[in-house]
Structure formats: structure tokens, C-alpha cells
Amino acid sequence: MDPIRNPYNPGAGARPPALVGRDEELQSFDVAVQRLGMGRHDRSILLSGLRGVGKTVLLQEFGRIAQGHQWVHRHVEATEGFDLTKEMALLARDAILRLSPGKRLAGNTRRALAVLRAFQVRWDLPEAGGVVAEVDPLLGWADSGRLDNDLGDLFAELGQLARDHQRGVLFTIDEMQCLDKDRLGALITALHRVSQIQLPLIVVGAGLPSLLALVGEARSYAERLFAFRTINSLIREEAIAALAVPSRQEGAEWQPEALDAAIEATKGYPYFLQEIGKHTWELAPGPDRITAEDVEIALPLATERLDSGFFRVRVDRTTSAERDYLKAMASLGPGPHSTGDVASVLHKTTPQVNQFRDALIKRGLCYSPRHGHIDFTVPMFADFISRRLR
Numbered sequence: 184m185d186p187i188r189n190p191y192n193p194g195a196g197a198r199p200p201a202l203v204g205r206d207e208e209l210q211s212f213d214v215a216v217q218r219l220g221m222g223r224h225d226r227s228i229l230l231s232g233l234r235g236v237g238k239t240v241l242l243q244e245f246g247r248i249a250q251g252h253q254w255v256h257r258h259v260e261a262t263e264g265f266d267l268t269k270e271m272a273l274l275a276r277d278a279i280l281r282l283s284p285g286k287r288l289a290g291n292t293r294r295a296l297a298v299l300r301a302f303q304v305r306w307d308l309p310e311a312g313g314v315v316a317e318v319d320p321l322l323g324w325a326d327s328g329r330l331d332n333d334l335g336d337l338f339a340e341l342g343q344l345a346r347d348h349q350r351g352v353l354f355t356i357d358e359m360q361c362l363d364k365d366r367l368g369a370l371i372t373a374l375h376r377v378s379q380i381q382l383p384l385i386v387v388g389a390g391l392p393s394l395l396a397l398v399g400e401a402r403s404y405a406e407r408l409f410a411f412r413t414i415n416s417l418i419r420e421e422a423i424a425a426l427a428v429p430s431r432q433e434g435a436e437w438q439p440e441a442l443d444a445a446i447e448a449t450k451g452y453p454y455f456l457q458e459i460g461k462h463t464w465e466l467a468p469g470p471d472r473i474t475a476e477d478v479e480i481a482l483p484l485a486t487e488r489l490d491s492g493f494f495r496v497r498v499d500r501t502t503s504a505e506r507d508y509l510k511a512m513a514s515l516g517p518g519p520h521s522t523g524d525v526a527s528v529l530h531k532t533t534p535q536v537n538q539f540r541d542a543l544i545k546r547g548l549c550y551s552p553r554h555g556h557i558d559f560t561v562p563m564f565a566d567f568i569s570r571r572l573r
């Protein structure tokens with residue numbers, strides 16, 4: 184069918200043509216923004232889930248909602264070695280300037296910039312912009328040398344500035360599992376402070392399932408500070424809508440058997456749904472219906488795209504010992520698996536292979552759902568390994 188009108192959108196953070204199954208998350212976020220805007224209390228949010236389920240897409244959607252309420256939204260993606268201190272100073276700078284366009288150095292804006300300047304000087308951060316450099320640091324604010332305290336000062340200042348302008352600030356942090364425990368702890372303490380004084384500033388973090396344990400270890404009270412949301416693959420009706428709604432809007436109907444075949448193959452995994460939607464649309468003669476045969480023809484291509492792109496990049500940088508570990512996991516069928524069982528497949532003891540397990544966790548390919556267990560962070564990864572890594 185017409186490739187120009189193909190609605191499906193596979194890709195990291197690519198906005199799906201129909202964002203289904205996330206109404207609850209969207210609605211509670213909208214409520215939180217409005218409550219905070221009124222000076223009521225609400226919580227920052229942590230989204231956790233496997234690769235390709237739609238965490239980044241949700242963060243962006245939250246950003247749109249916040250902007251719809253005149254909030255400032257800034258987004259950052261953590262990577263290994265992420266410098267939280269520097270990144271927060273940059274986000275704060277943007278937020279201050281965006282909260283007060285046109286009258287940048289007036290009154291409360293000047294004060295917020297002076298606190299930011301103190302933070303920059305104390306934390307030895309490279310000058311983030313001419314406007315901030317022109318301001319003298321406000322002594323005694325954000326300059327104690329304790330990150331939790333100084334970030335807290337900075338956030339409180341930002342929250343107050345936002346409130347003065349009847350607006351708010353949303354920071355979204357993607358791949359949050361990359362933060363080290365100390366910095367994560369400081370961030371949590373700083374957020375705790377703004378949340379106590381009910382200022383309109385929240386952070387929404389997203390990351391792999393390992394994020395939850397990490398946050399709990401960093402600060403025990405984090406459990407009460409954040410609303411935790413697990414983002415999963417879509418259930419059947421949602422997966423049907425994810426495929427059927429976008430094509431209906433383009434005047435084409437998926438036949439029920441076509442939907443059955445696509446849902447069986449993808450198991451409701453959002454990334455795969457977009458991929459199969461895209462290839463089926465491309466190959467289907469149409470003009471106004473998609474049949475089970477179209478899906479059957481498209482499936483090998485969609486799988487190939489998944490294998491050579493999404494899956495392949497994840498294993499490309501692994502060592503051969505790490506791959507052996509992955510293969511051993513895959514040979515055990517659907518996870519999670521006890522690390523002892525994986526070691527047995529390799530004819531080794533658990534301590535002998537722990538370093539490979541740890542390296543795979545560090546690469547974000549695996550995670551430990553509970554003590555002594557391991558699973559893939561990518562849905563359907565076991566199938567890929569059995570298909571491709573022999």
C-alpha cells in the first residue's frame with residue numbers, strides 16, 4: 184500500500200501512531216501536574232520496563248502534557264558515566280531562562296540565576312551560558328559541597344520561581360539506571376525537599392527494571408517519594424488497537440485473522456508491533472484491507488529488521504564468553520533463571536561465571552529480577568539468540 188501513508192513507526196522513542204494502553208499513566212500524570220500547579224502535593228514518577236515497551240515515548244508524552252499546562256519541560260538521557268551535577272545545572276539554566284522570557288534578569292529570576300551561579304562555582308562546572316556568568320553567586324546557597332543539599336537549594340529555587348510565574352518545571356531523565364548510587368541518592372533527597380514544600384517541580388525517571396532496586400538502595404524512603412509504574416507489553420485488545428486504529432484512519436482494515444497472526448507473533452510487544460505494522464503495510468497489495476496472508480509474507484521481513492537492528496546492536500559489543508552466557512540462558516527457555524542453572528549449562532560453578540553475568544547486567548542486556556536470578560531486559564531476546572547465535 185502507499186508507502187507515504189504508512190502510519191507505523193518503529194524506532195527508539197518514535198511516537199506511535201496510536202499510543203494505546205497507557206491511559207492510566209497519562210491521566211495520573213496530568214492530575215499530578217494540575218495538583219502541583221495548585222500548590223497541592225503529588226509525587227515524582229519512576230517508569231520501569233523492558234527494552235522497547237514505550238518508556239521514552241511516555242516521557243515525551245508527559246512533556247507534552249506538562250507544556251500544555253504551561254510548564255517548562257527539559258529532557259535528558261543518562262549514559263554510562265553520566266555527570267548528574269553538570270546535567271542538572273544545564274537543565275536548571277534552561278528552565279530558569281524559559282520560565283522568565285523577556286525579563287531574564289529581573290528580581291526573582293536574578294536570584295535563581297545567582298543560586299545557579301553559586302552551584303556552578305562550587306561544583307566547578309564549566310560556564311553554562313553568558314547570562315549566568317554575568318550574575319554574582321548568592322553566597323550560602325547551593326554551595327555547601329554536599330550534593331543533596333546543593334541540588335535541593337537549586338530545585339527549591341527553581342520551584343519557587345516557577346510558582347511565582349504560575350508555572351511548573353518537569354525534568355525527565357531517561358535510562359536512569361545508568362546513574363550511580365550516590366548521585367541518585369542526592370537527587371532523591373533534593374526532590375524530597377521540594378516535595379515537602381509542595382513546589383511545582385517534578386522529575387520523571389525511566390529505566391530498566393533494575394532501576395527500582397537501585398532507587399531503594401540509594402534512599403530507603405524513595406518508596407514513598409515516587410509513584411512507581413511498570414510499563415509492560417500490551418494486552419491483546421490494546422495490541423489490536425495499536426495496529427488497527429492507525430490503518431483505519433488511513434482507510435484500511437485489518438482482517439481479524441491478520442490481527443490474530445500479528446498478535447501471536449509479536450506477543451503485544453510494542454516495538455515489534457510497529458515493525459510488523461510497517462512491513463505488512465508496505466507489502467500488502469491493499470488497497471483497503473490487510474489479510475492474514477499479508478502478515479505471513481511480512482513476518483520474516485519484520486523479524487529480520489528486528490534481528491539486524493534492534494537485537495543485533497545489543498549483542499555486537501559482547502565478548503564471546505558473554506555470548507556463551509546469553510546462549511546458556513536462552514537454552515533454558517523463558518526466564519527468569521537461577522544463576523546456578525545458567526552456570527550448570529556452561530559446566531561451571533556460579534562464581535566462575537559471575538563476572539560475565541555482571542558484565543551483561545552492566546551493558547543493560549540482562550537484569551536480576553530477584554536475588555540469584557537473571558533474565559533478559561529485551562523481550563523475545565531468547566528467540567533471537569536461538570535463531571541467530573548458534
Ligand SMILES: Nc1ncnc2c1ncn2[C@@H]1O[C@H](COP(=O)(O)OP(=O)(O)OP(=O)(O)O)[C@@H](O)[C@H]1O
Nearest residue numbers: 193194195196199234235236237238239240453454
Ligand atoms: N503504547 C504504545 N502503543 C504502540 N506502540 C508503542 C507504544 N509505546 C511505544 N510504542 C512503540 O514502541 C517502540 C519503542 O518505544 P520506546 O523507544 O519508547 O521504548 P523504550 O521502552 O524507551 O525502549 P528502550 O528501553 O530500548 O529505550 C516505538 O517504535 C514506539 O512507537
Ligand SMILES: [Mg+2]
Nearest residue numbers: 196238239357
Ligand atoms: Mg527508551
